[in-house]
Amino acid sequence: MYPIGETAKRTGIKIPTIRYYEQEGLLPPPRRTQSGRRVYAEAEVQRLAFIRHARTLGFELTDIRSLLDLSDNPDRSCGEADRIARKHLTEIEARLAQLRLLKTELARIVKSCAGGKAAECRIIEALAESAG
Amino acid sequence: MYPIGETAKRTGIKIPTIRYYEQEGLLPPPRRTQSGRRVYAEAEVQRLAFIRHARTLGFELTDIRSLLDLSDNPDRSCGEADRIARKHLTEIEARLAQLRLLKTELARIVKSCAGGKAAECRIIEALAESAG
DNA sequence: CCTTGATCCTCTAGTCGCTAGAGGATGTAG
DNA sequence: CTACATCCTCTAGCGACTAGAGGATCAAGG
Numbered sequence: 001m002y003p004i005g006e007t008a009k010r011t012g013i014k015i016p017t018i019r020y021y022e023q024e025g026l027l028p029p030p031r032r033t034q035s036g037r038r039v040y041a042e043a044e045v046q047r048l049a050f051i052r053h054a055r056t057l058g059f060e061l062t063d064i065r066s067l068l069d070l071s072d073n074p075d076r077s078c079g080e081a082d083r084i085a086r087k088h089l090t091e092i093e094a095r096l097a098q099l100r101l102l103k104t105e106l107a108r109i110v111k112s113c114a115g116g117k118a119a120e121c122r123i124i125e126a127l128a129e130s131a132g
Numbered sequence: 133m134y135p136i137g138e139t140a141k142r143t144g145i146k147i148p149t150i151r152y153y154e155q156e157g158l159l160p161p162p163r164r165t166q167s168g169r170r171v172y173a174e175a176e177v178q179r180l181a182f183i184r185h186a187r188t189l190g191f192e193l194t195d196i197r198s199l200l201d202l203s204d205n206p207d208r209s210c211g212e213a214d215r216i217a218r219k220h221l222t223e224i225e226a227r228l229a230q231l232r233l234l235k236t237e238l239a240r241i242v243k244s245c246a247g248g249k250a251a252e253c254r255i256i257e258a259l260a261e262s263a264g
Numbered sequence: 265c266c267t268t269g270a271t272c273c274t275c276t277a278g279t280c281g282c283t284a285g286a287g288g289a290t291g292t293a294g
Numbered sequence: 295c296t297a298c299a300t301c302c303t304c305t306a307g308c309g310a311c312t313a314g315a316g317g318a319t320c321a322a323g324g
Contacts, residue, residue: 005300015301020282035290037301046260053259057234061281067259074251081255085242092235099231102189103224110217119206123213127185127199128178137271147272152311167319169272193310 001031007040011048018048026051026065059088133163139172143180150180158183158197191220 008015021027027047030038050071054064063084070081112122140147153159159179162170182203186196195216202213244254 003301014283016283017281019302024281033290035301037290050260053261055281057238057259067256070250070253071256071260074249076250078245078248078250078253078255081250081253082242082245082247085238085245085255089235089238089242092231092238096228096231096235099224099228103221103228106189106217106221106224110214110221113210113214113217115214116210117206118202118208118210118213121202121210121213123210123217124199124203127189128182128203129185135271146312148312149310151273156310165319167272169319187310 001039001041002045004038004040007045007048010045011052013048013052021048021051024061026061026068057088058092059084063088133171133173134177136170136172139177139180142177143184145180145184153180153183156193158193158200189220190224191216195220 002010004015004018007013008018011018013021018027022029027044030040030044032038047068050068051064054067059067066084067081070076070078109123109126112126114120114122118124134142136147136150139145140150143150145153150159154161159176162172162176164170179200182200183196186199191199198216199213202208202210241255241258244258246252246254250256
């Protein structure tokens with residue numbers, strides 16, 4: 001049984017964030033000491049690790065809620081988890097494609113800057129062009 | 133001289149967003165009709181196009197403020213624009229690298245899901261593993 | 265002139281996932 | 295018994311919008 005600070009260190013999730021996850025219903029309200037301090041068992045630490053891993057992968061909290069729900073009910077079909085993960089993968093791929101385009105354009109713009117006054121600056125000029 | 137709705141259509145920026153940009157000082161307060169409605173001249177439309185282009189490239193509003201400032205003062209040195217754009221490019225490259233990693237891991241996870249119950253689901257399992 | 269429907273106004277509050285701070289209680293070590 | 299760390303709750307802030315309430319104004323048709 002660990003106090004919140006210990007739990008934060010073990011999971012790499014900050015104290016206010018842990019309380020926030022509790023408030024958002026991702027983490028069940030933990031036991032408290034007589035004075036009202038939260039104490040966490042191993043199961044909660046595991047749950048936080050799950051959340052952290054999913055967050056690192058960029059899942060939103062609503063998706064994580066569903067994934068935790070599945071994890072809590074192992075007899076349910078895995079289809080929902082698959083759907084969520086695939087949807088997320090598609091989003092990541094879209095973002096990747098867009099970022100690659102941005103990078104190319106921005107790199108081109110930056111390269112064209114030869115210093116000097118803003119009046120002749122290709123960066124400013126490129127941004128001013130209405131074509132996106 | 134265009135009313136705000138026309139301006140929104142011409143720039144592809146929504147009406148509330150235009151008002152928001154004005155509030156944030158990116159766009160100078162425009163002239164008003166006697167009844168208090170905003171009317172925009174070509175210069176403002178240009179400025180909004182500039183903002184939109186920069187936003188599309190992922191620049192933050194604070195950076196855009198600086199870039200607009202340079203654009204307003206063509207005699208100033210272009211170095212700041214260059215610095216902002218380079219910094220942003222570096223950030224984009226970092227995000228790209230991270231997203232590529234995520235995509236790889238997520239694709240691996242998704243691929244390993246063979247359907248069935250959540251108990252045996254590789255997606256859930258992968259998320260539960262504490263190693264990130 | 266009157267009505268209808270579109271457009272506009274201001275103001276407030278909500279989104280997401282935290283993060284920061286106030287103001288106070290409790291725990292632990294010397 | 296005094297420090298200092300840790301914890302508590304509550305509220306507000308971030309960025310970049312977005313949504314909605316409640317009301318004023320405009321243009322066109324009858």
